[in-house]
Amino acid sequence: MTDSVALRAIYAIRTRLQVIDGNSPFNTAAGGTVLINRSTVEKGDLPLLVIVPGDETVEPSSGGGQADGRSQAMKVQFDINIEGMVLADQSNTGEQLEEVKADIKRALLLFDQPTLKDGLFAIGPLAYLGSTPLPREDGANTESVQCRFRVTYTEKFGDPNATR
């Protein structure tokens, strides 16, 4: 049994993020721990990354998920957020989140590999939509950044494991 295209996209992103090992050109070793949809983590586990799958949107003009006989293809836009969590203190508030944000971009946005792949199997292009910082708050020792991405692929109507 194969995984759905959406889950393969998540795994492909996780694989790319896992190269963030603290060695040049990366600033952090956040790729050492990449979690999927984890709601709460401990400070001792930082730095780390959390993959948070978001909305899945189907373009109506591409078949629209309708079994109308015209097409079995649905063009799917799958939003995936990557949250980078790092330690920070009073002396470097706001700096550490920039470091991990740069690492996330460097790992995911590959100029020569714009298409997300599951092994040799192409899933679809990965786009960067922007980010939101959450600097360390008074009293805390951590800060975060949320980076938003979108992977676009064509899924077969009624078979989420298959692309068209």
Place this chain on the structure above:
Amino acid sequence: MTQSTALRALDAELMAAFTSAGLADAATFIQYGSGSPTSCSVYVDRGVTFQGFDGTVRNDAVTITAFLDEIAEVPKRGALFAVGAVTYKVDAVTAKDESRVVCVVST
């Protein structure tokens, strides 16, 4: 007796009682930019806060209450309280009256 005098006398009495009961701590205060340590008594209150978006990190939420009779001036951002083996750095002052000051601190 002024409000300030009354508050300071009351707080000193309460602190003595809480210290006897083991509910307060001896500390060393170092004002930011000063460097000279001052002995004082503090209450350390510990809580928890969560930082993040969909994924969150559990952080300590520690406040230190100190008394102006002992530390003389309101702690500045970056001032230190050493309590036992732990040194806390003041991030912000969140409450203050004629007698006491409450600081949000981080380690």
